[in-house]
Amino acid sequence: MSSTMWTDKQRGIRVSQAELLCKNVCGYYGNPAWQGFCSKCWRERARKAEVQKQDPCQKNEGTPLTFSKFEEKKSNEKGRRVNTMRRLFWGGPSPPKRESSESQINASKAYQSLEVGDFTGFLKLLRNPSSQRLQSRCTAFLNTVEAYHDLPVEKQSDLVQDFYQNIAEYFSGLSLTEAQVSQMMEHVEKLIMTRLHKWVFCHDSCDDEQKDLALQRRIRSLNWVTPQMLSVPFPDQNAAITGDPFLPAITAIIEMDAKRAPQDKLACVSKCSQHIFEALSTSNSEPANADDFLSGLIYVVLKANPPRLHSNMQYVIRFGLPHSLMAGESGYYFTNLSCAIAFIDKLDGPALNLSPEEFEGYMLQRHAPSVHRGSERKRIASETQDLLHELKGRQEKLDQAMNALKLQLQHWEQAVEAQVDDAIAKSVLLQKEITAEYEMSKCCSSSGQAVALQESVLVLRDQDSCPLDTDC
Numbered sequence: 001m002s003s004t005m006w007t008d009k010q011r012g013i014r015v016s017q018a019e020l021l022c023k024n025v026c027g028y029y030g031n032p033a034w035q036g037f038c039s040k041c042w043r044e045r046a047r048k049a050e051v052q053k054q055d056p057c058q059k060n061e062g063t064p065l066t067f068s069k070f071e072e073k074k075s076n077e078k079g080r081r082v083n084t085m086r087r088l089f090w091g092g093p094s095p096p097k098r099e100s101s102e103s104q105i106n107a108s109k110a111y112q113s114l115e116v117g118d119f120t121g122f123l124k125l126l127r128n129p130s131s132q133r134l135q136s137r138c139t140a141f142l143n144t145v146e147a148y149h150d151l152p153v154e155k156q157s158d159l160v161q162d163f164y165q166n167i168a169e170y171f172s173g174l175s176l177t178e179a180q181v182s183q184m185m186e187h188v189e190k191l192i193m194t195r196l197h198k199w200v201f202c203h204d205s206c207d208d209e210q211k212d213l214a215l216q217r218r219i220r221s222l223n224w225v226t227p228q229m230l231s232v233p234f235p236d237q238n239a240a241i242t243g244d245p246f247l248p249a250i251t252a253i254i255e256m257d258a259k260r261a262p263q264d265k266l267a268c269v270s271k272c273s274q275h276i277f278e279a280l281s282t283s284n285s286e287p288a289n290a291d292d293f294l295s296g297l298i299y300v301v302l303k304a305n306p307p308r309l310h311s312n313m314q315y316v317i318r319f320g321l322p323h324s325l326m327a328g329e330s331g332y333y334f335t336n337l338s339c340a341i342a343f344i345d346k347l348d349g350p351a352l353n354l355s356p357e358e359f360e361g362y363m364l365q366r367h368a369p370s371v372h373r374g375s376e377r378k379r380i381a382s383e384t385q386d387l388l389h390e391l392k393g394r395q396e397k398l399d400q401a402m403n404a405l406k407l408q409l410q411h412w413e414q415a416v417e418a419q420v421d422d423a424i425a426k427s428v429l430l431q432k433e434i435t436a437e438y439e440m441s442k443c444c445s446s447s448g449q450a451v452a453l454q455e456s457v458l459v460l461r462d463q464d465s466c467p468l469d470t471d472c
């Protein structure tokens with residue numbers, strides 16, 4: 001009911017298929033991170049720009065070394081380091097030596113036998129003699145990148161992308177189908193990036209962390225946006241009892257941060273997107289269109305506020321397999337997510353069918369949120385507050401109990417020590433008394449016995465110099 005009411009209005013969120021595609025009209029998906037180009041065209045442009053930049057600075061070698069020149073030189077050196085690394089890794093500027101045809105056939109056979117998506121099987125296969133070449137390449141690459149993990153993250157990205165390209169060429173030389181090659185590439189990506197994640201995710205050399213925080217704050221400031229404002233087909237209030245149909249999508253996008261391989265992060269985006277289409281189909285009789293989907297995605301991102309979203313996107317862009325970003329379902333969903341984030345950045349009144357004043361009012365929290373979502377949020381907030389309070393109380397009680405236990409333990413320890421000392425002293429004394437008694441009975445006459453016993457006890461008392469208990 002509410003959805004028909006809103007579709008009458010001018011839609012604020014619109015996206016055409018052409019807007020999602022590469023500016024070079026190469027047919028692949030583009031991305032705002034690559035200024036609208038696809039990964040392939042973007043890297044080609046970056047490479048050309050680098051060549052143009054390197055030419056003039058070679059001529060100016062004689063000029064005094066100003067700071068900017070110094071910086072330039074430093075970055076050139078870094079570039080040279082990368083080239084040296086490439087040489088080190090690939091064993092000289094000449095292309096790697098051809099494998100013998102026999103080992104190629106063995107490798108092909110082994111890779112062909114691998115089931116789709118069987119990463120564990122791939123790891124087992126790597127230990128096989130037939131995969132020795134692939135295994136040593138991967139190991140050498142990982143060791144090199146780990147040793148140079150302080151390089152700027154863009155350089156690390158270049159290294160990883162070059163590595164993918166080289167490995168893909170190696171697989172193409174084997175007798176594998178295209179599908180088998182991309183399967184193998186996915187395994188290689190997972191292997192490499194699971195290891196490198198801790199080095200290159202949210203790298204020190206870039207401002208990903210600040211951008212994460214800024215995006216998080218931006219999303220939080222928009223927590224008053226309702227599905228109706230975004231023109232997201234949403235079940236009416238009576239159906240609210242069944243809960244938010246977008247919840248599975250929200251969960252899926254939050255899970256993205258926990259994954260380490262770019263393809264696993266992408267899989268979360270795809271899962272989230274599929275859940276959005278399902279949610280849209282429950283509230284809409286017509287099949288969802290691209291605009292509905294994008295609006296749904298914006299709603300889900302606003303509601304989920306996924307952790308480290310910017311870093312996660314950048315990580316996938318820098319270290320993912322280019323093909324899974326440029327084409328196919330995963331590419332389409334990822335491009336839409338990039339659009340959704342760009343949209344959230346620029347979100348204003350007209351996009352939400354609000355006047356600029358209304359929009360400002362909401363942003364300044366002057367307007368009470370109009371739907372149950374706001375009160376729900378308040379309820380959850382106060383519940384969380386209560387829980388936190390209770391937790392704090394419990395923590396305090398626990399601390400007190402811990403202190404009491406510590407004291408008790410100390411007392412007990414002291415008591416045991418005292419008892420042990422006591423027992424030792426008593427046993428020593430007893431031993432001496434028995435010895436003395438024995439000596440006396442052996443060598444003393446019956447007349448002097450009583451006197452000698454008294455004397456020996458007195459001697460013992462002096463030696464021990466401690467008060468004697470009579471009850472021992």
Ligand SMILES: [Zn+2]
Nearest residue numbers: 022026038041
């Ligand atoms: Zn392109």
